[in-house]
Amino acid sequence: MSRMLGSSAIAAIIGLLLLPAGAVFAGSQAAAITTAAQKNFTEYLDLLSLPNVAAEPSDIERNVAFLEKSFQKRSFKTHRLDNPAGRPMLLAELSSAKASVPTILFYAHFDGQPIVKEQWAQQDPFTPVVKQRNAQGAWQEVPRERLTAKPLDPELRVFARSASDDKAPIVMLLTAIDVLQAQRKTPVINVKVLLDSEEEMGSPSLGETVKANRELFNADALIVLDGPVHGSGKPTLVFGNRGITQATLTVFGPTAPLHSGHFGNYVPNPALRLATLLASMKDDDGRVLVEGYYDGINLTDADRRILKATGDDEAALLKRAGIARAERVGATYQEALQYPSLNVRGMASASVGAKAANIVPSEAIAEIDIRTTPETDGRRLFELLKRHIEKQGYHLVDAAPTTEERASYDKLAKFELGSVEAAARVPMDAPVGRWAMTALKSSTAQTPKTDPVRIRMMGGTVPTDVLVDALGLPFLLVPTVNADNNQHTFDENMRMGNFVTGTETVYSLLVTKYQR
Numbered sequence: 001m002s003r004m005l006g007s008s009a010i011a012a013i014i015g016l017l018l019l020p021a022g023a024v025f026a027g028s029q030a031a032a033i034t035t036a037a038q039k040n041f042t043e044y045l046d047l048l049s050l051p052n053v054a055a056e057p058s059d060i061e062r063n064v065a066f067l068e069k070s071f072q073k074r075s076f077k078t079h080r081l082d083n084p085a086g087r088p089m090l091l092a093e094l095s096s097a098k099a100s101v102p103t104i105l106f107y108a109h110f111d112g113q114p115i116v117k118e119q120w121a122q123q124d125p126f127t128p129v130v131k132q133r134n135a136q137g138a139w140q141e142v143p144r145e146r147l148t149a150k151p152l153d154p155e156l157r158v159f160a161r162s163a164s165d166d167k168a169p170i171v172m173l174l175t176a177i178d179v180l181q182a183q184r185k186t187p188v189i190n191v192k193v194l195l196d197s198e199e200e201m202g203s204p205s206l207g208e209t210v211k212a213n214r215e216l217f218n219a220d221a222l223i224v225l226d227g228p229v230h231g232s233g234k235p236t237l238v239f240g241n242r243g244i245t246q247a248t249l250t251v252f253g254p255t256a257p258l259h260s261g262h263f264g265n266y267v268p269n270p271a272l273r274l275a276t277l278l279a280s281m282k283d284d285d286g287r288v289l290v291e292g293y294y295d296g297i298n299l300t301d302a303d304r305r306i307l308k309a310t311g312d313d314e315a316a317l318l319k320r321a322g323i324a325r326a327e328r329v330g331a332t333y334q335e336a337l338q339y340p341s342l343n344v345r346g347m348a349s350a351s352v353g354a355k356a357a358n359i360v361p362s363e364a365i366a367e368i369d370i371r372t373t374p375e376t377d378g379r380r381l382f383e384l385l386k387r388h389i390e391k392q393g394y395h396l397v398d399a400a401p402t403t404e405e406r407a408s409y410d411k412l413a414k415f416e417l418g419s420v421e422a423a424a425r426v427p428m429d430a431p432v433g434r435w436a437m438t439a440l441k442s443s444t445a446q447t448p449k450t451d452p453v454r455i456r457m458m459g460g461t462v463p464t465d466v467l468v469d470a471l472g473l474p475f476l477l478v479p480t481v482n483a484d485n486n487q488h489t490f491d492e493n494m495r496m497g498n499f500v501t502g503t504e505t506v507y508s509l510l511v512t513k514y515q516r
Contacts, residue, residue, distance in 0.1 A: 029179075030500075033507060034152055036179045037172075037500050041147045043070065044171045044499075047110075048128040048160040052167075054111040057086035060197045063110050064088050067170070067195060074177045076193070081213055083205040087111075087197040091216050094177070094191040102514040103190035105219035107467065108170050108226060109199030112162035119490035121159075128160035131493075139491075147496065154497025163494040164485035169225035169502065170195065172480055176507040187510040192219055196463070199226075202244075202419040203463040210470040217471055220516055221432045223509065226462050227479035228487070229498065230453040231313060231320075235440040235505050238477035239433060240425025240457035241464055242337065242371040245378030246418030247385070249366045251277065251394075251411075252401055257350065257359040267360050271349035273411070274364040277392055278344060281385070286327025288342045290388045296375035297339055306428065306456055307334040320484065337459045340381055341371040371459060378420045386415050422465035424475070425457055431515065432474040439512035443504050480505055 047066060051059040067090055068078050076092040083089070097103070115125045121139065122129050130146055131139040132155060139157075146156055173193065180187060194217070196203055210217055229236040253270035254263075282288055299307075312333050318326065330336035349364035350357065368385075372378045390396060395409040405412060426432070433454075440452040464475050480502030481487075482495040 029507075030504065032182070033175070033179055033503050034500050036175050036182070037496075037503055038148050038152055040171055040175045040178065043174075044168070045128050045144070045158070047167050047171065048158070048163055049126055051126045052110055052112045052162055053114050054087060054198050054201045055114070060087040060111065064090055064195075064197070067110060070174055071193070074174060074181065079213070079216055081209050083198075083209055085198070085205060087205075089197050089206070089209055090193075090195040091213070092193045092195070093216075094187065096186040097190040101188070101190050102220040102516050103192060103218065104509070104514060105192045105194060105217060105222050105471075105473065106173060107194045107196065107222060107224045107462075108173070109166045109196035109203075110162070110170060111197050111200050112165070112167075113200050113488045115161055116490065121491055125161040125490075125492075128158050128163065131157050131159055152496060152500070154495070154500065156496045157493040158496070159491055159493045161492055163492050164228070164481040165487035165492065166199070166226050168494045168499060169480050169506075172499065172503040172506050173225065175503045176510055179503075179507055180510060185511075188513050189510065191510065192217070199463060202421055203466055204419070206463055207466045207470055210467065214470075219471070219473060220514065221435075222464075222467055222471065222473040222475035223432075223436075224462050224464060224475060224477040225480060225506070227458055227460055227477055228481050228483040228485055229479050229502075230310065230455065231316060231483045232311065232453065233483075233498075233501075234450065235443055235452040235501070236455060236479050237433060237436050237440065237452050238455045238458045238479060239428050239430070240374070241423060241462055241477060242341075242373055242457060242459055243378055243421045243423035243465060244461040245370040245372060245382055245420045247368045247370070247382055248414075248416045248418060249274070249277075249368060249389070250414040250416075251364045252406075252413065253362050253364070254360060255362065255406070257357075257362050260358045260360050263360050268410075269360050271361055271364040274347070274349070274366055277389065277394070277413075278366060280392055281342060281388065286329050288329075288340075290342075290384050292384055293342075293381060294339055294376075297373065299335065299338060303338075303456070304335065306454070307332065307338070310334050310453055310455055334456070337457055338373060340373055340376040341369075342385075343369050343371070345369050371461065372423050373457070374423045374425050376423075378422065379417070382417050389413060389415055421461055421463060423457070423461075424464040424468055426474055426476065428454060428456065430474055430476075432476045435512060435514045436476055436478060436509065439508040440505060442512065443501075443508040478505060478509070 050063050052063050071078050071092040075095045077095055079091040081089040081091055129141050130144050131141050134140045251270040251274040254267050258267055317333055329339050344366050346367040350361040370381050394411040394413045397414050401412045482498040486492045
């Protein structure tokens with residue numbers, strides 16, 4: 001060396017050498033996570049390129065094979081969990097597990113909602129594209145190479161089915177593991193990951209899959225990586241989720257479609273009758289008129305303070321939805337989510353557009369979903385709706401009406417119960433919540449440091465009821481994706497800034513001790 005080091009310099013070097021592995025790295029942790037995320041964007045795009053509609057078992061098989069390799073590459077031991085439907089799930093456990101350390105089971109899903117290609121502003125929803133807003137505010141496609149440019153533009157978005165719901169959180173978890181391994185560190189918790197292949201269809205085989213492999217699922221708490229962060233963009237903790245009950249309502253008209261000129265004003269139109277029947281279920285303020293529908297919901301002053309503390313921008317919510325006035329079920333957005341909903345998710349009768357014919361249709365169908373709460377059982381609400389339909393003068397049948405039934409009853413309908421998933425919620429002072437609060441407060445995602453947003457119950461549904469019943473675990477939902485991600489519809493997208501902050505959130509969970 002050209003000159004001797006001073007005593008202060010030597011002391012500094014010795015101090016650095018004595019720090020735990022990775023500590024020197026901590027000052028540039030956010031940059032390290034961004035670099036790791038950019039390195040993994042290719043893997044993320046490759047995963048999005050795999051069609052994943054659960055109705056196609058061969059597509060699910062290809063996703064499982066891809067994810068097996070991704071987790072094995074990070075020293076996870078993987079277990080393929082087969083089910084009778086041919087849609088295997090995947091359980092992965094990090095090989096560095098220690099018996100003395102608590103185990104956290106992370107849940108995510110890799111199946112996606114069905115698609116209608118024509119609705120998307122790209123050639124194929126399974127060919128991901130990168131976009132940014134132009135000067136006019138419209139989305140414009142840009143080269144994929146922009147994702148790896150330095151510095152990363154946080155406003156870039158990837159558009160594809162499951163870009164946000166729910167493949168992004170899976171790759172965020174993998175990226176957080178990559179950062180730890182680059183720092184020569186291991187999580188301070190044991191890590192298990194369950195990847196569901198049927199979430200978007202109600203996880204029909206999840207319960208049996210867990211029971212058949214019970215020992216693999218031993219854990220101390222469950223973290224669900226699904227859902228959007230709060231509209232403010234702050235790290236978010238969610239302490240419950242609504243359930244969902246699905247039903248199909250069919251109103252019958254003539255035996256076969258009839259000429260609207262010859263039979264209009266004579267044969268009742270089932271589409272109009274269906275519309276009238278549905279309208280009888282809710283008032284102009286959106287409140288359900290079915291007797292007993294809201295029984296059991298009693299929000300306390302303390303509950304309302306918790307809901308108010310979420311800090312929603314109601315004006316921004318109205319603007320984002322493109323509506324002038326919200327329904328009046330609750331006084332605020334968060335309060336509205338504490339009540340069961342009644343939604344018409346689809347209607348059909350004959351045809352529209354160029355295929356429309358001048359007929360009185362033979363039937364009209366409405367697909368209904370009911371978002372439930374822990375206080376309101378979905379099957380009970382279905383029975384209340386059934387009773388309401390009968391009070392409107394309808395005779396309910398279990399199949400297409402017979403000739404005798406058609407001759408005996410003026411109003412005929414069929415009301416069928418579909419899948420039922422229960423709501424679930426944990427107290428906001430539960431230990432799992434306190435642990436996650438500690439973790440997210442230390443997250444580099446927050447500048448300046450602020451408390452995460454705490455949400456009592458989110459509006460969407462995930463299969464927490466099945467996992468909690470099967471495993472008896474305390475749970476928490478930790479959403480990571482942007483609030484305006486268009487999940488379940490066309491042009492689903494993932495904001496790259498949220499990909500980075502979501503990875504930071506997961507990283508913070510992995511390095512925060514959990515007290516049993």
